[in-house]
Amino acid sequence: MSGAASPLAAPIVELRDIVKRFGSVEALSGVTMEVRQGEVLGLLGDNGAGKSTLVKTLAGVHDPDAGEIRVRGRKVSPWNPLAAREAGIETVFQDRALAPQHSIVTNIFMGREITNRWGLIRVSRQVAEANRLMREIGFTSKVFNPESIVGHLSGGERQGVAIARALYNRADVIVLDEPTTALSLTETQKVFRFVQAVRDSGRTVVFIGHNIYHVWDIADRFFVIDRGRTAFQGAKAAFRGADHLIEMMHQLAETGRADLGSLDPEKLAPSA
Amino acid sequence: MTATPTAPGIDSRGSPGWLRLFYRRNGRALNACLTFLLVWGFFAANNPTLFLIPGYYNAFLFSVPATIIITTALVFVVVAGEIDLAFPSVMGAAGGLFMTLVISGVPVLPAAGLTMLGGAVLGAGIGAIVVYGRISSLVATLGLNFFIVGIVNLLAQGRNIESRDSIGTFGYRFFTGKWDLFGLQVPNHFLIAVAWTVLCYVLFRYHRFGIRVQMVGDNPDSARQMGIDIDRVRVGVFVWSGLAAALCGVILVQTANMVWFPTSGKAYLLIALAALFVGGTPTWGGVGTIWGAFFGALTVTLIPSGAVGAGFAGFWTDFIFGLVIILTMVAHRFGGARVR
Numbered sequence: 001m002s003g004a005a006s007p008l009a010a011p012i013v014e015l016r017d018i019v020k021r022f023g024s025v026e027a028l029s030g031v032t033m034e035v036r037q038g039e040v041l042g043l044l045g046d047n048g049a050g051k052s053t054l055v056k057t058l059a060g061v062h063d064p065d066a067g068e069i070r071v072r073g074r075k076v077s078p079w080n081p082l083a084a085r086e087a088g089i090e091t092v093f094q095d096r097a098l099a100p101q102h103s104i105v106t107n108i109f110m111g112r113e114i115t116n117r118w119g120l121i122r123v124s125r126q127v128a129e130a131n132r133l134m135r136e137i138g139f140t141s142k143v144f145n146p147e148s149i150v151g152h153l154s155g156g157e158r159q160g161v162a163i164a165r166a167l168y169n170r171a172d173v174i175v176l177d178e179p180t181t182a183l184s185l186t187e188t189q190k191v192f193r194f195v196q197a198v199r200d201s202g203r204t205v206v207f208i209g210h211n212i213y214h215v216w217d218i219a220d221r222f223f224v225i226d227r228g229r230t231a232f233q234g235a236k237a238a239f240r241g242a243d244h245l246i247e248m249m250h251q252l253a254e255t256g257r258a259d260l261g262s263l264d265p266e267k268l269a270p271s272a
Numbered sequence: 273m274t275a276t277p278t279a280p281g282i283d284s285r286g287s288p289g290w291l292r293l294f295y296r297r298n299g300r301a302l303n304a305c306l307t308f309l310l311v312w313g314f315f316a317a318n319n320p321t322l323f324l325i326p327g328y329y330n331a332f333l334f335s336v337p338a339t340i341i342i343t344t345a346l347v348f349v350v351v352a353g354e355i356d357l358a359f360p361s362v363m364g365a366a367g368g369l370f371m372t373l374v375i376s377g378v379p380v381l382p383a384a385g386l387t388m389l390g391g392a393v394l395g396a397g398i399g400a401i402v403v404y405g406r407i408s409s410l411v412a413t414l415g416l417n418f419f420i421v422g423i424v425n426l427l428a429q430g431r432n433i434e435s436r437d438s439i440g441t442f443g444y445r446f447f448t449g450k451w452d453l454f455g456l457q458v459p460n461h462f463l464i465a466v467a468w469t470v471l472c473y474v475l476f477r478y479h480r481f482g483i484r485v486q487m488v489g490d491n492p493d494s495a496r497q498m499g500i501d502i503d504r505v506r507v508g509v510f511v512w513s514g515l516a517a518a519l520c521g522v523i524l525v526q527t528a529n530m531v532w533f534p535t536s537g538k539a540y541l542l543i544a545l546a547a548l549f550v551g552g553t554p555t556w557g558g559v560g561t562i563w564g565a566f567f568g569a570l571t572v573t574l575i576p577s578g579a580v581g582a583g584f585a586g587f588w589t590d591f592i593f594g595l596v597i598i599l600t601m602v603a604h605r606f607g608g609a610r611v612r
Contacts, residue, residue, distance in 0.1 A: 093497070101611050110487055112499070
């Protein structure tokens with residue numbers, strides 16, 4: 001596979017010993033996670049494991065109570081949505097933040113319109129730019145163009161609009177929060193194609209999913225969180241297959257810990 | 273164009289031709305235009321000789337501009353997901369302010385400019401109460417309408433203000449002068465209304481403000497997530513409607529021969545809202561049409577006089593009015609349901 005993260009790839013985002021509390025509840029109790037340049041990192045975890053808190057922390061929605069966040073080796077503080085965006089991390093949440101009654105172009109440039117100094121939209125430049133972004137992730141078709149109404153698109157295609165928008169915002173790291181939940185098989189394939197195109201362009205994707213098979217197909221490396229802690233992580237090659245990963249997650253759910261001995265130690269966590 | 277392999281036949285959505293594309297972009301406005309032509313055709317068929325005389329439309333062109341100006345501005349408010357029922361009071365207050373300035377010696381044009389500024393400030397106040405007070409705009413503007421009318425009445429003590437001296441000045445002629453077009457008298461304030469509509473169209477369709485109004489109305493949560501200051505946009509639409517209402521107020525007193533009545537503007541509440549919805553702007557927000565509102569204003573202004581001209585007795589007017597509104601609502605329903 002081209003573009004897969006090599007073990008030596010530098011971490012682009014590092015979360016170190018992140019703790020996040022909501023009142024007396026500790027949602028994250030010391031999570032350390034690395035996202036490496038050019039990889040697709042699959043983030044897995046049961047309901048209530050702390051997945052969405054971790055995603056919101058990456059997006060800057062939550063400022064952790066303890067621990068630090070480093071982007072390209074430099075500590076970023078304070079951490080908030082603007083800081084995350086400026087650091088090149090763009091998060092596509094489940095609701096995708098689209099305006100369904102409007103065109104793909106209008107949605108891609110929502111809040112960041114290309115205008116002249118009078119505030120008038122530069123229509124043809126926006127359309128050209130939208131075309132370029134859509135081509136970049138393979139989000140093209142004979143049946144729609146940048147002028148098509150988003151509400152007429154399928155679920156997977158809407159994810160494409162959100163991803164194209166994230167690229168326009170010059171994101172190096174795109175965090176996709178459950179992008180394939182509630183999508184059919186063909187729609188899921190479309191999203192995978194977009195994700196692969198993003199990775200092939202040298203950017204990084206964090207892919208959060210419920211369906212382990214979906215995440216298995218698309219990710220280069222897995223990070224599993226359980227009860228607010230890092231349960232285990234490893235490159236795809238360390239597992240015998242998707243079923244092996246599922247078996248470990250079952251173990252984790254039942255006993256609270258997974259048998260790490262079954263993983264190929266050489267390929268487990270190369271940079272640790 | 274690089275087309276990625278999508279299996280033909282799986283996707284049944286065809287690629288739209290330019291005609292379909294044009295209709296999809298302008299369908300609501302075209303429907304509103306068609307409505308106007310149908311209503312006109314229905315009246316004209318009953319009394320062709322009268323309806324083909326250009327001079328018959330003099331009164332129509334004289335009375336329609338205020339409705340056009342306020343309706344096109346209300347498109348912004350409704351598309352943003354709000355409603356403004358306070359604009360009649362702003363019209364009245366603006367007319368009073370304008371006349372007060374004129375009788376204290378300010379020439380007509382600067383007075384009109386200052387009045388529009390005042391209307392914008394009043395609109396900003398109304399918007400701020402709605403948006404930052406987190407009150408439903410329906411309730412807040414309903415109350416504010418009474419409140420502002422009340423203040424105007426208290427200040428005016430029920431008296432009219434008039435300034436016959438200003439008749440004939442350059443500023444007065446700027447608003448009320450007429451051009452003869454084959455026996456049809458086109459008043460300047462109609463041309464102002466057309467220019468205003470073009471301005472609204474550009475602002476709505478091609479300016480950052482108009483686009484953001486549409487985003488906020490379509491999905492406020494998305495707009496906020498993408499960094500749009502949705503409160504500012506919402507206040508902005510009330511500023512725009514206040515500005516338009518003030519312009520209407522200025523025009524109303526001038527077309528009444530420089531006389532201001534404390535009740536000025538009151539009659540426009542239901543007419544402008546009817547024009548807006550006949551014009552094809554849906555109630556749910558996010559989308560709307562400026563040219564549709566323009567044709568909607570023409571339609572609702574034509575009905576009362578047109579019905580009489582077509583030979584219907586005066587007491588038919590409300591019936592026909594209601595019928596047209598209901599039928600166009602049904603037609604617009606077929607024309608475009610909400611896309612989610």
